[in-house]
Amino acid sequence: MHCRSAVSSDSANEVATGEEKQSEERAEAWMExxxxxxxxxxxxxxxxxxxxxxxxxxxxxxxxxxxxHQQKLLRMEEARRFPTLSAAGKLTSLASVQTLLGEASFENAEQLLLARHPNKDYFKRPIKQAFRDIVKSYKDDVEHRLGKLKSTLEHLNSKAEQ
Structure with missing residues (x-):
């Protein structure tokens, strides 16, 4: 398909065969x-x-x-929207969309699909992790304070018995 020889004035003046004419016509139509x-x-x-x-x-x-390049950009956009085929299938299956539309307060399928988009969970993960960390630190702090109070109480009880 690619010409490897240099284009010269002599080759431009040569008469093209039938196949060359057809390929040139196809190329011209394609260029238009x-x-x-x-x-x-x-x-x-x-x-x-x-x-x-x-x-x-x-x-x-x-x-x-x-x-x-355009096809690659389209594939990248599709991959961004649906990270896996199973996620795309779950999000766009007609049965689940119709069932959830009947149960939920969404007006159309697009709102439902946006609400169930897998990337939404991705952004919730840091918030949930931060909440878990706060709860854990609070529980540890309460246990530490209770331990101190118990030791103080035991110390006072032992002094009262003496």
Whole structure:
């Protein structure tokens, strides 16, 4: 698909065969389709005369790279929204959505899905952990104070008996 030979004025004057004409027509149709994209705006700045590839090949490589990048961004967005397939299935299963819509005070399915989004639990984790730490420190403090009071009481009782 890529031309490895340099484009020269002699090769430009040669008569193209039927297959080359078809490939050029396909390339032209394809280039018209991506005319309004970012690639068409960047191509005038690429040094196609200095490269060993023809302009159509450079256009194809640039457009393919842009398409792959857009697909990668879409996959990243999807992965951010649904960290696992099971989470996506649980969130979007029609039966669970309809059941919960009937029971809950949500007006539509989107509100329910937002309320049940797995990332919501992620942000609650630090709050729950902080609460557990506070409760634990409070219990430890109470036990420590009770221990001191018990030892003081035992000491006073022993002095009273003497």
């Amino acid at each position: 389709a991506i005319h309004n994209t970012v690639t068409s705006k960047l191509l005038p700045y690429l040094p196609t005369r200095d490269t060993k590839r023809c302009e159509l090949c450079v256009r194809h490589v640039v457009a393919a790279t842009a398409t792959r």
